[in-house]
Amino acid sequence: MGVGCRLRMPNLPRRSETLFEKDQTGDRDSFDDAALVEGLRTGSARHADHLVRTHIGPMRAVARRILGGDAFADDCVQEAFLKAFRKIDGFEGRSSLKTWLHRITVNEALMKLRALKRLDERPIDLLMPEFDENACRIEAAWPTLATTEDILERESTRALVTSKIRELPDSYRIVLLLRDIEELDTAEVAKLLDITQGNVKVRLHRARSALKKLLEPVLRGEVE
């Protein structure tokens, strides 16, 4: 790619030697975002290696949260990196490289979900809060509510929580993941899923309500 085609990076280092600094803990190169981007634009294998090793862990974790199985997640991570390498000229530095790669991975994972036709619209009405004919909530008393620390302390209940999240129909689970766990805002989620912001809010609330219902035995401290 010609140098003249590249977008200007306002914070790029002026001296080439700053591109190659050894980190203090080992032999691995240590680059800041601007140096890494500049190296990638020149096609440097060393910079590509550094990018992959630095970011593949978190990117794989995101893909696994959205897609579940390792095989789909690993495909997704490969696609995301290829897209990142191809689009590096368009990276303008408005967000960190980490955030940019996170968005690309989320997008790839959603595309994969669509391809797998897993963004199903199963209803979750049975998991919704109940009201009587007087519009009063029907909710058994909660004499105890387990703390998050107590629940996550044990591997078995931690695994139960993540498995209950996976039980939600994808169209709700994805909104919950993107908003509550990946911490995207409502507008971003709406854009990614091609739905209205109002729809994102409705799905988020329903997903949280359904998850509360699924987690009730854990939250009440009834699961050992």
Next chain:
Amino acid sequence: MSRAMPSRPLRRIKGMILKRMPLMVTCEEFESFILAYLEDELPRRQRVVFEFHLKICRECRDYLAAYRRTVELGRAAFADPSAAVPDTVPEDLIAAVLDARDA
């Protein structure tokens, strides 16, 4: 440990009070405000109404506490520090990514 719910006649009386009391909403209406309340998007007057309901309704108070704990739990359950450690990623996956780039 008691998980008793108010009897049906008591709930009917409660429902009538909630529907007629000024500055009050029913539990069902309260439900539709929860997300906006937690995201601090309720106008002041609606917030006052929401919190007034919360003060007098045990069921909605318990529900909201469990709902909040659910959100907190979901976030914390996925905040697995080991997931972010690059060394846990198989070398063959790293090699496959780099090979695909060179292809």
